[in-house]
Amino acid sequence: MRRPRSARALLATLATVAASAGLVIGTGTGAQAATPLPAHVFAPYFEAYSSDSPADLAQKSGAKYLTMAFVQSDAKGSCTPYWNGRTGQPISSSVFGADIATIRSRGGDVIPSFGGYAADNGGTEIADSCTSVDSIAAAYEKVITTYDLSRLDMDIEDNSLTDKAGIDRRNQAIKKVQDWAAAGGRSVQISYTLPTTTNGLASSGLAVLQSANTYGAKVDVVNIMTFDYYDGATHNMANDTQSAATGLYGQLASLYPSKTPAQLWGTIGVTEMPGIDDYGAAETFTTADATAVYDWAVAKGINTLSFWALQRDNGGCPGTGGSDTCSGIAQDPWYFSHTFEPFTGGGGPVSDDFSVAVAPGSASVAPGGSTTATVSTAVTSGDAKTVALTATGAPAGVTASLSPSSVTAGGSARLTVSASASAAPGTYPLTITGSAGALAHSTTFTLTVSGPGGGGTLVNGGFESGSLAPWTCESGGAVVSSPTHGGSYAVKTAPTSSQTGECTQTLTLKPNTAYTLSGWVQGDYAYLGVRGSASASTWTSSAGWARLTVPFTTGASGTVTVYLHGWYGQSAVYGDDFSVA
Known part of the structure; x- marks a missing residue:
């Protein structure tokens, strides 16, 4: 440098x-x-x-x-x-x-x-x-x-x-x-x-x-x-x-x-x-x-x-x-x-080209459910071409379709993703590709199949998808490649003077049932807990990875929000390998 x-x-x-x-x-x-x-x-x-x-x-x-x-x-x-x-x-x-x-x-x-x-x-x-x-x-x-x-x-x-x-x-x-x-x-x-x-x-x-x-x-x-x-x-x-x-x-x-x-x-x-x-x-x-x-x-x-x-x-x-x-x-x-x-203008006339984008870029569905997104195209140079659209990467039990399946560059299509009752919980990147002759451009839609109702599955607990979904974090929270406890990724929270940097995921578990939330954390004032139909938490300050466990019992709804956060004005907190069992 x-x-x-x-x-x-x-x-x-x-x-x-x-x-x-x-x-x-x-x-x-x-x-x-x-x-x-x-x-x-x-x-x-x-x-x-x-x-x-x-x-x-x-x-x-x-x-x-x-x-x-x-x-x-x-x-x-x-x-x-x-x-x-x-x-x-x-x-x-x-x-x-x-x-x-x-x-x-x-x-x-x-x-x-x-x-x-x-x-x-x-x-x-x-x-x-x-x-x-x-x-x-x-x-x-x-x-x-x-x-x-x-x-x-x-x-x-x-x-x-x-x-x-x-x-x-x-x-x-x-x-x-x-x-x-x-x-x-x-x-x-x-x-x-x-x-x-x-x-x-x-x-x-x-x-x-x-x-x-x-x-x-x-x-x-x-x-x-x-x-x-x-x-x-x-x-x-x-x-x-x-x-x-x-x-x-x-x-x-x-x-x-x-x-x-x-x-x-x-x-x-x-x-x-x-x-x-x-x-x-x-x-x-x-x-x-x-x-x-x-x-x-x-x-x-x-x-x-x-x-x-x-x-x-x-x-x-x-x-x-x-x-x-x-x-x-x-x-x-x-x-x-x-x-x-x-x-300027280099190799002759400007070639025809286009772009592909999907919004929203991610969604979560339960087995048996479906979700939609809009796939948009735009002319980036030259004239509008006919763009054929495909969706690949869907796991077993998940279907992804586009309507219409081709558009003129500048047009849009609806992406519909459906998960069968047998679809395995997890986070899956689907690739949306637009093709026009020899040209092809792709974008990614991240699908999370949540645990079956009452199954108690926390999704993307190790962040190995490389993205947060279905977790959500306060401003500055992100998936990082270092430090990690296991695998290639972990999550980093971003506490400031006005926020704890909280990252959360909401689960629907069996009502009136005992569970244990566990995970590995690193940093000052690292809080791990649940709220909603149950309320329990613990915390630690650790320069290296430390395992936390949080026993809790769900209420009548079974819905809880799992959270990780630091504390106001303190340093970043890292988390990895979370599970609920």
């Missing part, structure tokens, strides 16, 4: 980003669908914290698409997004709205990026700052509807790469936004901008994408910052861009095994830093490097080509590294912009 980019850290909100663009000034109530970005797009960063006009620099440089850096909260703990964290720059059409309208009138567009080094370092990246998943999703939706966007970027680096709770909240919020967008027929892409080694993502960056998979958040573009390696070596920056992207390709192939090579390369973005980067002369991206990277990017068919930042694309400070206003090398003004501009 790179050290801080000192030049940018002085400016209050900086870093890197990647993405592309998609806007038309919205009204804030936004049901209209923004125009999708080209399949291949050049979108350099615009330093939105400067006094420059994005429309003016776009016209001068010839860059039709811009990545706008950055959106963040004004203070740690806040859930309100602002441009550059400045309360005087709210998310409003009065801020950058006229510039964006002008850029669009010239056939271009913009994409806001959340985060950036300063926000990631200081805790004002919105998902690090805000502990409510719903509020984070609302912030994303506000930016989307205010500017009628077709892509958001998440710039995750420095402390944000190690904030596991923030990473998980962010991906949960992205999933909510994607479901919301699909239900409204809106196409919204998500890109992640991440630091890289010369051989692909470090483990911290890869963990961000793995979390997205866990929570069902679709990542459309993984953009790597191919500069500021800080490894003490002298670099050929063009060669290292290619080796870093090739390493990323292999990582994405493992994460998304159903994608074709063309689709994998089409998920990759690269962001350069023209001239001398923050590390110094050993990391200098030259004009010759720009030509080599452009030719390589076209040949591979990557999604996004970018650089930090538009204001640097001039030779006004020879020998200076890491400046926000010049490249530090001898160059003509706008040389890098002019070199990369033809990349």
Whole structure:
């Protein structure tokens, strides 16, 4: 992981980003669908914290698409997004709205990026700052509807790469936004901008994408910052861009095994830093490097080509590294912009493509019961195609059907899932796939079959489904891969000064019957108990895993709620391997 980019850290909100663009000034109530970005797009960063006009620099440089850096909260703990964290720059059409309208009138567009080094370092990246998943999703939706966007970027680096709770909240919020967008027929892409080694993502960056998979958040573009390696070596920056992207390709192939090579390369973005980067002369991206990277990017068919930042694309400070206003090398003004501009539109006409989403993303049914959800599709590029829909992964005794079984992209279908009386209790991921010719996109619906009435079965007690369902947790609660007592996953509660971080699951047991709730816990003031037709609990404080047991006897209804929580203002509590017998 790179050290801080000192030049940018002085400016209050900086870093890197990647993405592309998609806007038309919205009204804030936004049901209209923004125009999708080209399949291949050049979108350099615009330093939105400067006094420059994005429309003016776009016209001068010839860059039709811009990545706008950055959106963040004004203070740690806040859930309100602002441009550059400045309360005087709210998310409003009065801020950058006229510039964006002008850029669009010239056939271009913009994409806001959340985060950036300063926000990631200081805790004002919105998902690090805000502990409510719903509020984070609302912030994303506000930016989307205010500017009628077709892509958001998440710039995750420095402390944000190690904030596991923030990473998980962010991906949960992205999933909510994607479901919301699909239900409204809106196409919204998500890109992640991440630091890289010369051989692909470090483990911290890869963990961000793995979390997205866990929570069902679709990542459309993984953009790597191919500069500021800080490894003490002298670099050929063009060669290292290619080796870093090739390493990323292999990582994405493992994460998304159903994608074709063309689709994998089409998920990759690269962001350069023209001239001398923050590390110094050993990391200098030259004009010759720009030509080599452009030719390589076209040949591979990557999604996004970018650089930090538009204001640097001039030779006004020879020998200076890491400046926000010049490249530090001898160059003509706008040389890098002019070199990369033809990349937009890349491999011919925009291909027809679509997305698939399901809402709600999970449900619980008892044996003999059924549930429904809405499967939505949206056009993400080109023209609407006929999409065939299938549901797979249903266990024995469970059926899943779609009506209609095919739609025109932009349409929706009803998913009906029914569990027979003999269906085994458990949590099962069902895969909903949309196919159109050689294209196929999938999403996951998590079904929980609860224990038969009176059976006393607690579902997903070991969290090995990788998701919470059918548990529900207060804000910040999540499934984690470490620490665990058994298997691969456990649950983490998130106590704060205003909540205990409680996680719960409701069961219908035999009336007037004795049971014992048991489970393993770790942390200070870990409470395990039941309420409802029975009331009993116990607690412990333990630095390692400790087993708790709670005997109880149900009342006339037999319905109880099992709970785990910590205590106000205390540290996180972990739980695993719960059962009721």
